Amino acid sequence: MTAILIACVVAAATTESLPEPVRPFLSAKAKDGTKVLSDKDVEKLAQMPERTRQLLGAAVESVILGSADHLRILLSLDLPPQDMDLLLQDNCILCHSDPGNVRPRALFSPDPAKQKSNPLLDLREFVGDTHFRRGLSCSGCHGGSPKDESMTEAIAKRWPKEDERHRDRSWIPDFCTRCHSDPAFMRGFNPTLATDQLSKYKESKHGILLLREKDSRAAQCVSCHGVHGIRAAKSRKSAVNPQRLPDTCGVCHANPQHMAGYKTDSGEPMPVSQVAEYKASVHGKALLEKGDLGAPSCAGCHGSHAPMPPAVASVAQACRRCHALNGQLFDASRHKIAFEKNKWPECGQCHGKHAIARPTDALIGDRPGTLCHDCHAQHARDNALCDKTSARFRAALDELSSGRAEVAPHEIELAEKGLDVEPLSRAVTELDEALLQTRSRMHSFDLGTFERAAAPAGEALVKARQSIDTANADYRFRQRGLLAAIGSIGVLALAIALKLRELGRRRKGQ
Amino acid sequence: MSLYGWLDRRYELGPLVRFLQHKEVPVGTHSLFWYYLGGLTLFFFSVQIGTGVLLLVYYQVGEQTSYESIRFITTKVPFGWLLRSLHCWSAHLMIVSLVLHMFSTMLLKAYRPPRELTWVTGFVLFALALGFGFSGYLLPWNELAFFATAVGTDSVKAVPGIGDWLMQVLRGGVDVSGNTLYRFFALHVVILPLATFAVVGVHLLFIQRQGMAAPRGHAASRGMRFFPDFALRDLLIWLLCLLLLASLAVFLPYGPRIPGVEWELGRKANPLAPAYPGIKPEWYFLWVYQLLKEFPPHLLRIEGPQAALAVVTVLMGIWAVVPWLDRRASREQPSPAFTDLGVAAILFIGFLTLEAWDIGGGAAAQPDVRAVARACAILTLIGGFAANALRFAFFRHTWFVFTGAVLLQAALHGLAGLSYLAAGSIGAVAAAVGLVLTRDRPALAGKKR
Numbered sequence: 001m002t003a004i005l006i007a008c009v010v011a012a013a014t015t016e017s018l019p020e021p022v023r024p025f026l027s028a029k030a031k032d033g034t035k036v037l038s039d040k041d042v043e044k045l046a047q048m049p050e051r052t053r054q055l056l057g058a059a060v061e062s063v064i065l066g067s068a069d070h071l072r073i074l075l076s077l078d079l080p081p082q083d084m085d086l087l088l089q090d091n092c093i094l095c096h097s098d099p100g101n102v103r104p105r106a107l108f109s110p111d112p113a114k115q116k117s118n119p120l121l122d123l124r125e126f127v128g129d130t131h132f133r134r135g136l137s138c139s140g141c142h143g144g145s146p147k148d149e150s151m152t153e154a155i156a157k158r159w160p161k162e163d164e165r166h167r168d169r170s171w172i173p174d175f176c177t178r179c180h181s182d183p184a185f186m187r188g189f190n191p192t193l194a195t196d197q198l199s200k201y202k203e204s205k206h207g208i209l210l211l212r213e214k215d216s217r218a219a220q221c222v223s224c225h226g227v228h229g230i231r232a233a234k235s236r237k238s239a240v241n242p243q244r245l246p247d248t249c250g251v252c253h254a255n256p257q258h259m260a261g262y263k264t265d266s267g268e269p270m271p272v273s274q275v276a277e278y279k280a281s282v283h284g285k286a287l288l289e290k291g292d293l294g295a296p297s298c299a300g301c302h303g304s305h306a307p308m309p310p311a312v313a314s315v316a317q318a319c320r321r322c323h324a325l326n327g328q329l330f331d332a333s334r335h336k337i338a339f340e341k342n343k344w345p346e347c348g349q350c351h352g353k354h355a356i357a358r359p360t361d362a363l364i365g366d367r368p369g370t371l372c373h374d375c376h377a378q379h380a381r382d383n384a385l386c387d388k389t390s391a392r393f394r395a396a397l398d399e400l401s402s403g404r405a406e407v408a409p410h411e412i413e414l415a416e417k418g419l420d421v422e423p424l425s426r427a428v429t430e431l432d433e434a435l436l437q438t439r440s441r442m443h444s445f446d447l448g449t450f451e452r453a454a455a456p457a458g459e460a461l462v463k464a465r466q467s468i469d470t471a472n473a474d475y476r477f478r479q480r481g482l483l484a485a486i487g488s489i490g491v492l493a494l495a496i497a498l499k500l501r502e503l504g505r506r507r508k509g510q
Numbered sequence: 511m512s513l514y515g516w517l518d519r520r521y522e523l524g525p526l527v528r529f530l531q532h533k534e535v536p537v538g539t540h541s542l543f544w545y546y547l548g549g550l551t552l553f554f555f556s557v558q559i560g561t562g563v564l565l566l567v568y569y570q571v572g573e574q575t576s577y578e579s580i581r582f583i584t585t586k587v588p589f590g591w592l593l594r595s596l597h598c599w600s601a602h603l604m605i606v607s608l609v610l611h612m613f614s615t616m617l618l619k620a621y622r623p624p625r626e627l628t629w630v631t632g633f634v635l636f637a638l639a640l641g642f643g644f645s646g647y648l649l650p651w652n653e654l655a656f657f658a659t660a661v662g663t664d665s666v667k668a669v670p671g672i673g674d675w676l677m678q679v680l681r682g683g684v685d686v687s688g689n690t691l692y693r694f695f696a697l698h699v700v701i702l703p704l705a706t707f708a709v710v711g712v713h714l715l716f717i718q719r720q721g722m723a724a725p726r727g728h729a730a731s732r733g734m735r736f737f738p739d740f741a742l743r744d745l746l747i748w749l750l751c752l753l754l755l756a757s758l759a760v761f762l763p764y765g766p767r768i769p770g771v772e773w774e775l776g777r778k779a780n781p782l783a784p785a786y787p788g789i790k791p792e793w794y795f796l797w798v799y800q801l802l803k804e805f806p807p808h809l810l811r812i813e814g815p816q817a818a819l820a821v822v823t824v825l826m827g828i829w830a831v832v833p834w835l836d837r838r839a840s841r842e843q844p845s846p847a848f849t850d851l852g853v854a855a856i857l858f859i860g861f862l863t864l865e866a867w868d869i870g871g872g873a874a875a876q877p878d879v880r881a882v883a884r885a886c887a888i889l890t891l892i893g894g895f896a897a898n899a900l901r902f903a904f905f906r907h908t909w910f911v912f913t914g915a916v917l918l919q920a921a922l923h924g925l926a927g928l929s930y931l932a933a934g935s936i937g938a939v940a941a942a943v944g945l946v947l948t949r950d951r952p953a954l955a956g957k958k959r
Binding site: 478479 | 585592743745746752753760774
């Protein structure tokens with residue numbers, strides 16, 4: 001009874017605080033006799049700030065928001081007040097989200113599949129769109145004004161005719177860059193956002209295909225960024241967020257039908273395996289599985305608005321953006337000259353392209369099956385210095401890594417015995433760091449540079465072994481100490497036991 | 511002039527010596543072993559004092575120094591590792607021997623008049639020992655200790671009315687911080703030791719004045735001279751336990767790796783880091799921890815933890831006043847109901863502790879709670895039936911109301927799948943009905959105790 005009374009009081013207070021035109025909606029009923037607005041909806045209305053309520057009243061009064069059902073749809077979006085304010089001031093979206101007012105093909109719905117409307121007209125996506133949230137509403141792209149109460153001629157004039165704009169998509173880059181190439185205009189929204197996208201795009205493979213060859217299958221702005229529901233790239237929901245980019249690129253590049261007929265620069269059919277290879281690569285796993293945003297996605301090597309296949313001359317520059325030291329070492333090596341002479345891509349020659357795997361020491365050496373041997377057997381056979389260098393690289397790396405595998409498990413074993421493992425931990429950390437440096441210095445392909453890096457690793461391994469010996473000696477000392485304690489306490493205990501036996505005999509005698 | 515003569519002239523040692531010469535320990539039908547447990551607890555407490563004082567030489571309390579100093583003690587100080595290991599092992603063994611001492615006192619009915627206050631002081635010592643464990647746990651200021659203390663002190667909020675205030679008093683603020691560390695340190699090395707010395711003194715005084723309790727029905731049996739016969743046996747047991755302690759400290763310096771019985775230092779506490787799953791308190795708090803988990807967030811308009819702690823408080827309260835409740839024992843009559851209460855308490859605590867250890871849950875990170883409850887219920891039922899069978903075989907006990915209720919709860923929860931609370935409620939109703947039905951039937955009371 002008390003609960004019903006409280007509910008009545010709250011309902012009365014809510015009704016009082018809402019603008020007059022909205023109040024009839026509270027009692028509106030659906031065909032089955034139930035209230036259109038649930039108690040939760042009424043609670044949301046009650047919690048609206050004053051300004052939002054006023055805007056709501058104005059929208060209802062102008063009949064743009066014309067039914068309780070329409071209001072229920074808007075409330076179901078659970079928008080924060082500032083976004084609701086934007087929505088209530090935009091007659092375009094208000095009108096196009098009213099199922100009683102527009103045909104399904106033009107209806108923005110929270111669930112387009114259910115309403116059988118255009119999937120691009122997803123109301124939830126639209127209210128999350130970065131343009132909408134910055135106040136650039138429908139009219140920003142479609143023309144007209146948010147205050148328009150009916151379709152105007154200005155709206156029809158802004159875009160090419162429907163059949164034409166779908167057949168030839170080359171108008172899109174120019175359309176988007178009306179704003180995005182205008183630094184003065186963009187400064188008002190995001191001063192750090194680049195405004196050179198169009199000039200880059202024009203020089204890109206996509207741009208050349210679309211703008212010069214009029215191939216509308218080529219990607220343009222909306223192919224990657226979407227239509228309604230565009231978000232900043234840093235948003236996890238954005239199609240161009242680094243972690244979603246491989247799939248976005250894969251929409252075309254992993255689709256054999258879409259890529260049919262396209263050729264690489266060397267004239268071969270364009271492959272469609274890149275995305276799958278990337279996902280299995282060390283970079284793909286780091287970005288997509290470990291969530292390491294430092295790992296490159298497609299745009300990390302190819303660029304975003306000017307995607308081009310990195311040519312042989314420039315592919316290594318893409319790698320150097322992250323692997324700078326290895327690049328410097330390679331530049332000073334004798335391989336640099338040989339690779340240039342043969343026009344080989346530097347890093348890609350050994351590590352591959354999209355399917356770059358974690359390199360292992362097994363790639364190195366002068367035995368058949370190793371990268372060094374197989375390449376030299378073909379291109380630089382019988383070079384004693386090269387064989388000696390690669391053999392030494394492999395021998396040193398094998399020795400250090402097997403040494404590490406030998407000493408590292410002792411850390412846990414000794415710690416469980418309660419021994420001081422700090423010196424061992426320190427030595428293993430030093431060894432890991434030195435091994436990393438040693439593997440990196442291999443890119444100099446110079447024995448002297450390599451040995452200088454390998455020497456600290458060898459010293460760290462010696463230190464690790466010494467610390468294990470010291471800890472084991474300490475443990476043996478503890479065991480001997482315990483034995484001595486057991487011996488002395490045991491003697492004392494035996495003496496007491498003998499005394500007790502004597503006492504027992506004496507008591508019996510008494 | 512002998513030293514004894516010199517001292518005797520000044521302090522009149524004669525009465526003390528005569529007291530020691532005539533002091534006797536009763537030898538009943540039961541093993542003398544139970545009489546050594548109090549002394550053994552005192553021995554472990556002495557080890558705690560000794561090792562604790564030595565640890566204090568290097569330990570520096572403080573957010574920036576506690577962890578570092580413990581690390582220094584265990585890695586750099588000669589025999590520092592041994593001191594910490596002995597201190598930790600001895601703490602656990604002290605609680606083991608204390609709990610055994612308490613339950614042996616309970617089952618042998620040694621609390622009966624005139625020794626009611628000895629039982630109460632013993633109960634206070636038990637509470638103080640738990641306080642030592644709780645306060646000492648935080649002092650290394652490592653990750654596990656930090657989060658376990660955060661959870662432990664948080665449960666104090668359940669105290670009605672003053673819960674929040676009490677928690678802040680314990681923590682020295684809203685959160686576990688350096689302030690908590692300071693006050694737990696003060697508690698651990700000053701307040702609790704002083705209180706323990708005082709209560710141990712009173713406990714021992716009572717025992718010296720009244721002598722050790724003879725088993726019921728054996729009041730006039732022969733005795734063993736305390737000095738030197740009993741004292742030497744005491745010393746022998748202490749030495750053997752010292753051997754055990756030293757061996758454990760050397761071979762298992764971080765404990766047996768059972769949740770609640772491990773003290774590896776691990777990483778330093780980071781108040782900003784998120785708590786990780788699977789944090790469990792010391793083994794002797796596990797049953798309370800599990801009970802808190804078994805209660806829903808809200809129950810009958812009060813919060814679940816409040817209800818759980820109310821249950822614990824009522825049970826501990828009953829335990830503390832057992833000497834006054836057991837009127838049959840006070841009349842030197844057999845009192846199997848209280849034997850049954852003692853066994854039921856062991857089964858009740860045992861079942862919850864096994865559940866907290868995820869017995870039967872396999873090696874999965876998130877064990878199947880149903881499988882755990884089933885395995886723990888089966889173990890508890892085996893233990894309970896075995897104990898009651900032994901009681902019937904040796905003492906002709908036929909009063910099993912409390913143990914029956916606990917076993918019924920374990921079966922309903924673990925085997926029939928009822929919630930712990932629903933099964934417990936049915937068990938409690940069954941116990942109440944059993945109590946009413948057997949109230950006026952002393953024939954059920956058993957032949958011996």
